[in-house]
């Protein structure tokens with residue numbers, strides 16, 4: 001369970017997140033919609049432990065972020081400005097990441113890369129990838145350790161129609177596995193059909209629909 005209690009974030013005298021409370025449950029997909037600058041990325045960054053709230057708390061399985069734990073123990077993220085290692089191929093990128101937590105096997109890495117429609121045995125370096133291929137690898141990076149929580153900021157950006165269908169099916173599988181999935185998008189119609197709950201961000205406020 002992922003809970004937000006009275007969460008606010010102030011940056012330079014402006015509240016960019018305003019007194020947000022919500023509970024996310026395992027096995028559901030939550031769509032976070034709202035126009036540019038409404039606070040979607042800031043909320044995802046806060047849930048990922050990358051931003052410290054000014055007020056309020058993020059609670060993951062009864063543990064308070066930044067008090068009981070420094071980071072969510074099991075989370076996969078796609079957040080803007082993420083960097084893949086351009087000098088390595090897809091497999092090596094995930095293999096290097098897998099050394100940190102040591103929860104994913106070689107098989108898990110290969111499976112994740114296959115699931116996003118890339119070739120786990122290709123030696124093509126990421127610097128030669130198209131934008132859409134990079135985004136697919138970002139998704140593989142987010143799911144390969146089978147995390148409890150997936151925080152995905154515009155996950156299908158730059159991905160073609162066939163790829164979007166593939167990624168939607170993949171996210172439905174992650175939901176079946178019991179993950180909490182939060183997808184931020186400024187285009188509601190892109191992911192609405194996938195989501196169990198629609199949440200709207202408006203000037204730092206969270207509005208449930």
Ligand SMILES: Nc1ncnc2c1ncn2[C@@H]1O[C@H](COP(=O)(O)OP(=O)(O)OP(=O)(O)O)[C@@H](O)[C@H]1O
Pocket residue numbers: 011016034035036037038039040041042043186201
């Ligand atoms: N590092 C920062 N310093 C100051 N203000 C920031 C910073 N990051 C974000 N903001 C402000 O916080 C607000 C919310 O930004 P955020 O990136 O969360 O919006 P968003 O909904 O994700 O938009 P987009 O759809 O463009 O990605 C904006 O007003 C933005 O200017």
